[in-house]
Amino acid sequence: MCGHALHPADRSLRCPAGHDFDVGRGGYVNLRTGRTRRVVGDSAVMVAARESFLGGGHYGPLTARLAQIAHPVPGGPFGPPGRVILDIGAGTGHHLA
Ligand SMILES: [Zn+2]
Known part of the structure; x- marks a missing residue:
């Protein structure tokens, strides 16, 4: 804003x-x-369904890639740590966690 x-x-x-x-x-x-x-x-039922789906590992490769970007390896391609991460519109915070 x-x-x-x-x-x-x-x-x-x-x-x-x-x-x-x-x-x-x-x-x-x-x-x-x-x-x-x-x-x-979202209702509690909708959030529970999303948690169940994400907990099943269906987006595992995406989650792993996001974690790699969020926690870059020193000397790696994504720069130094300390950047702000905004988990927006994702509902459960699964990828952020
Ligand atoms: Zn302001």
Whole structure:
């Protein structure tokens, strides 16, 4: 929205410009703004189905590749560690974990 970094504050993430995003009960943060902010997320059944599917290893090669990129080997092709990783729209945080 403004490009400033978000920092934890109580049960939300805030930027120096005053943008504020609540941390949901499930631990995720919805970064939507305006009229789209009140979109209903996935149901518990939908999340459980996704966890079951991802837990079955069907996306194992993708998960392994993402982990390789997130934790680059020193001298490898992806540069130094310390970059920010944004897991957006992925639902369960499976790949981030
Ligand atoms: Zn901001």
